[in-house]
Amino acid sequence: MTFLNYLINGLSLGSVYAIIALGYTMVYGIAKMLNFAHGDIIMVGAYIIYYSMTSFGIDPILSIVISMVLCTVLGVVIERVAYRPLRNASSSLAVLITAIGVSYLLQNTALLMFSANTKTFSSVVAIDPIKLFDGQLTISGEAIVTIAVCIVIMVGLTLFVNKTKAGQAMQAVSEDKGAAQLMGINVNGTIALTFAIGSALAAVAGALMCSTYPNLTPYTGTMPGIKAFVAAVFGGIGSIPGAMIGGLLIGIIEILGKAYISSQLADAIVFAVLIIVLLVKPTGILGKNIQEKV
């Protein structure tokens, strides 16, 4: 029964990683860049919800919506100001380094504005835990909501990418920007839309994560950001279902590692698994083996 408990905790944490990983993987797929500031958007989103709820007394759901809107604006502005001018730069390192710079900029701005003191985030979830097997198995409301939200996002995004015109445009841009322009697709607009979606998802991830792990500091987004990046690579970067599977697996491995091996070594185990997977299958679990007929 404790194993089941751990598994559910792992699924819940993994769902958060999966939602963050979706942002990484979509942006990578379309802009071919690693947006290392993505994790810090989570932190910004969580602070927005925190202040919206505590200072303004706004209800949690509305706070999340406000946070999603502001994070979307932030993500699009970052793309416009910091990344777009470098899109045609000769070295892809330029934009990578810029992303790291943006990450530190967000952290240090948060440090200035909110100080380094840990804020205690109050949960946005108001659902009672479910007790099963005479109370031996307890599933927290946070876990239920997190997993459910993750499933909804996954299904919604898959439908969006495959069934809508904007989603098809995204796929076209991610394959061939030039050919996409010849179809009449606005490449810059499509990339901005991808950043918008990724950042809105980061705000949701921030709300869910801080509801389960309530300590909020300017560095809150760093480690989950890195782990979600691992999850995206693990599942096959550029692949939406890959991000989902990668995120869930990383979450489960982390929690089980903490429970049965060592809580100090849990992170090391996560990264060790990544190394092993990449040695066996360098493109990740669902990574595309690009085969082109000429």
Add this chain to the structure above:
Amino acid sequence: MAMLSIENLEVYYGAIHAIKGISFDVEEGEIIALIGANGAGKTTILHTITGLVPAKHGSIKFGGKELTKTPAHKIVSMGMAHVPEGRRVFAQLTVYENLMLGAYTRKDKAEIAESLETVFKRFPRLQERRNQSAGTLSGGEQQMLAMGRALMSKPSIILMDEPSMGLSPLYVSEIFDIIQEINKSGTTVLLVEQNAKKALSIANRAYVLETGKIVLSGDAKELANNDSVKKAYLGE
């Protein structure tokens, strides 16, 4: 007035002067061929017309509008489609999805369905492979898909870049027949080809390019009989 008129066009790739002051016209209903060796600048000209590469000097007028200042993604809805070199179909997407992206700028669903039917009639093989991903098609089929995708925008002019490249002789003849059919049904064609013999056989007029300049131009039949053209491009 010519449908497409290019004047004193100059294009640079970094420090390389790729196109050195080129002027030519395409009249409505024509097939115009641009021929020349590798690196003469044929592809660059097409890329500059559809906005993928910026022009340094000169003008490109299409239906009276200046294209050098128009963003690439706005050009297709003006009635100009471009079948790029190497076909560049979206390999991960299905044949159907590729074709629908060709109609990306169009709104009327009934008209789009009509165009799809026309394309399937012209390329029955695409209909057979409708739900297959484009990357699994053969080279000739990909060329057909690239052409079908361009036709889905209902263009008044279609730019074709090396449509015969890498295809078996059988496919080459088929593709050239199709180009003629497309032209007969009312679409103007600007054709870039290394296969000069084939290109001259279907074109009305042609321009011969050498290192970024037009060195010869005129009636396609006459050019096909020109001694220097024969020597340099027709291997006779």
